[in-house]
Amino acid sequence: MSNCCTTDGSCHTPAESKTTYKVDGVGSAHCQGVVAKAVGGLDEVAAVEVEIGTGLVTVTTAAEPDEALDALIAKTVDEAGYNFAGRLAA
Numbered sequence: 001m002s003n004c005c006t007t008d009g010s011c012h013t014p015a016e017s018k019t020t021y022k023v024d025g026v027g028s029a030h031c032q033g034v035v036a037k038a039v040g041g042l043d044e045v046a047a048v049e050v051e052i053g054t055g056l057v058t059v060t061t062a063a064e065p066d067e068a069l070d071a072l073i074a075k076t077v078d079e080a081g082y083n084f085a086g087r088l089a090a
Contacts, residue, residue, distance in 0.1 A: 016046065018058055019065045022085035023077050026055040031082070038080040044069055055085070 026032055032050045039057060040048040047060040059065070059073065065087075074084040 015062075017061050017064045019061065020088045021057045021059065021070075021073060021077075022088060023050075023055040023057050024083035024085050026050060026052060026057075026082065028052060034080050035077065035082055038076050039073060042072060042076060044072070056088070 023035055026035055029052060032052050035057060036048050036050045039045055039050075039059060044061055045059050046062060049058040050056075057073075057077075061069065070087055077084040
């Protein structure tokens, strides 16, 4: 049996955090790709999923997101030509 934990129960891998943001204007596969590439290119982002139509952008990061990351994602989305509508409540 293998897992990330040692025999004393401690784990050495960082916990991942998933956060969902709302982006207006994601109405096609092209838009989905642009937003995914822009946000996914950020060093802090491990993975990103973008839903066409709803504009929900789920971002996986190694740590809990903070206001600085929210601002960075907002700026990145804006520079990609889309409207950042904020983080959804958990």
